[in-house]
Amino acid sequence: MSTPLRWQRRALSHADLPSVPPLLARLYAARGVRTESELAMTLAALQPASSLHGLTAAIELLAQALHEQWRILVVGDFDADGATSTALSLRALRAMGAQHVDYLVPNRFTYGYGLTPGIVALALSEKQPQLIITVDNGIASHEGVAAAQAAGVRVLITDHHLPGATLPPADAIVNPNQADCDFPSKALAGVGVVFYVLSSLRTRLRDDGWFAAQGIAEPNMANYLDLVALGTVADVVALDANNRRLVQQGLARIRAGRCCPGITALLRVAERDIASLVASDLGFVVAPRLNAAGRLDDMREGIECLLCDDPAEAKRMAEDLDALNLERREIEAGMQNEAMAAMRELTISEENLPPGLVLYDRHWHQGVIGLLAGRIKERFHRPTVAFAPAQAPAYGEMPSELKGSARSIPGVHIRDVLDAMATKNPGLITRFGGHAMAAGMSLPSTQLAAFRLAFEETLREWVPPEAYDAVLLTDGELSASELNEQTAYLIRDAGPWGQAFPEPLFEGEFLCLGQRLLKDKHIKFSLCHPESNRVIDGIAFGVDRALWPNLKCERIRVAYRLDINRFRGMETLQLRIEAMLAL
Structure with missing residues (x-):
């Protein structure tokens, strides 16, 4: 961990948040929140799907595919957003009565990214689809779409990546970043786009009397928000108000144990407390294990884990993904060492x-x-x-x-x-x-x-x-009276925090009462606010061993996040230190 070149406090701005605690009001305002309506995390507050350009054509195509029981093939991507998009599509379409729905994910080492002509040829030879649905890809797949249509296959593109000057000649395209799309949340992940499309399809089928005619229960689309939350956080898209609602609703379901067995298994293999899950756990714990399949092998392993309904089998799959992630970390560490050596050889400093x-x-x-x-x-x-x-x-x-x-x-x-x-x-x-x-x-x-x-x-x-x-933006200082577990819980529950809506980072000076080296690269501190006699633990990961431990340090300036340390049934405040400077 290196000390940033410059620390800077976030600019304070005006916001009309009368019912929000003062500390949270300050934090929210610094992140661009202006009114309390932006803090509503209910499903009812989600942006309506009606302004998504291309949605009507997409729903018509999907409704026809179900009524005529076409062979549907979902073509996904080999990252966590693509995996969750694929799993959500299969789960929801099957629940809506699709009898012939399958998926295909390009192996990155053989076919590369997206709906390429090669993937279309493979799909035609192995799956014989009548409709291809791309998820988290397709907006740049001009040649692949043309190849599919030349073979008589209809194509629906659902994507969120930025389009080029021209769009592929698909039968329908749903992407909030199309130039003529008025959907206000341009930050939807691929899985968010799919969720909106399939939720609208569910409404259309209900209005058509489809579920009653088929004798099947109408699926509750909220049951798939665990996948939406995971894909949204994993793809590091901006957590605007709409994405925060999707993530918050998904987190609530995961914490309550109402999520797919695969996500539960991935959390357990990482030894995470599901009941206290936060968004960063999805990004730093679940996503890397899921992504490891697509990075080193075949993302089918990750998708099958998300599709699995047998807890025992999901546990086995999660353990395999965990092993792949360990291998990925070893490969990455070696590549980092080689990259740093290359930087030195190029005399880059x-x-x-x-x-x-x-x-x-x-x-x-x-x-x-x-x-x-x-x-x-x-x-x-x-x-x-x-x-x-x-x-x-x-x-x-x-x-x-x-x-x-x-x-x-x-x-x-x-x-x-x-x-x-x-x-x-x-x-x-x-x-x-x-x-x-x-x-x-x-x-x-x-x-x-x-x-x-x-x-x-x-x-x-x-x-x-x-x-x-390099600038480290902080949210200023906390008083000694604010340094407690209650403040940590308040901030945790005020999320979800993430990309473009960062978890609060505070700064302050503390008395340094003790330092202890952990695993030869982390430091455990005993700290005390100058205006308090309470000793607080602090943890700094990946420290610069040339500077720390520093046994001469009696006062220290740190940038930190509030955290709760859980040990033997006890919950105590802990400062997660992001940067530090001996005074």
Whole structure:
């Protein structure tokens, strides 16, 4: 853990929140909340689906597919958003009476991302679908959609990624980020889009008398919100008011034990207390284990875990995913060491950093480069792209194609950067897509050096120098009287917290009464607020061993989050330290 270059308190702004406790009102206002209506976390407060462009055509297509019992194939993505979208689609469509519904997820190492012509050919040979539904992908799949339609297969695209200048010629497209879509929440994850589409289908079928005619119970779509919450948090989309409602409702169901056995099993294998689950547990505990299947092997393992209704079988699957995640962590650690060594060989230091970092190693694992890019981005606060061979090359040969994964910093829209590079340099990038903060791409290996130059040049043109200053935003100080378990519970229950709605981070000076090294990389502190005699535990993970432990430190300034430590039935306040400075 490195000390940030600059600590800065969040700007205070006005909000009309008369019934909210003063501390929460301050925290909410700093995150852009203006009225109490934005804090309503009920399902009734969700944005209505009616403004989703393309929804009517999508519902007509799906209703026809059910009435005529078409063979439906869901084509998903190999990450947690794609896995939850796929599992929700199969569970809901089957509950609505679809008798022939299956799924296919591209193996990233064989087919790559999205509805490619290769995946369409595989689908035709193995599944013979009459309708393909893409989930969490498809908005850039022009060739794949054309191949499916040439074979007489209808295509419904559900996606949330940013579209290009033209849209694929699908029968229907539902994506809140289409230029002509008025849906107010542009931050929906792929699983959120699918939830809206299938909820609208359920309403249409009810109005048609479908469920009564078929003699089946009308499904309660709220029962699938555990999957929606997991996919939304895992995909690190902005938690605007609408996404917070979806996540909060899903968390409530998981805490109450009303979730699919697969999620329960993944939480238990990670030894998490389900009753006190928070959004970050989905992002940092469940999602990595689910994602490990798509990163190292085949996402079918993760999807089958989410589809499984047998707790014992779900437990076995969760244990397999946990083992895969351990392997992924080992691979990632090795790649991080190699990346840092490469940075040193390039004589790159924090004093002479270029505006963007481009890293490649022929031995790197394609499924882990996104995580690697994220780690390097966090370490150096620069937009980072990590590349790996698309296919393992023969000994001594250069791979023909590279797959890249980009991670960005606030203020740098990485997909727009790639779009500008591709426009200015035809042939440089074969394919690309993504969001403001993350993107993926493919390019010929011969273009790697040109890509690095174009990346740095574009960033120099687009990004002001101050964007590269690492800033740690805090919510100011808490008084000694506020440092207690009640405040920690208040903040926990005021969430869900996450991307673009960050968990409160406080700062303050404390007396440092003791330090203890844990596992050679963490520090357990005994701290005391200067205006109190209460001793509070603090925990700092991954400390800089060149600086800590510091046995001379008697006073310390820390940036921390409030946490509850549970041990032997006792619950006590603990400060989760994000940054620290000896005074």
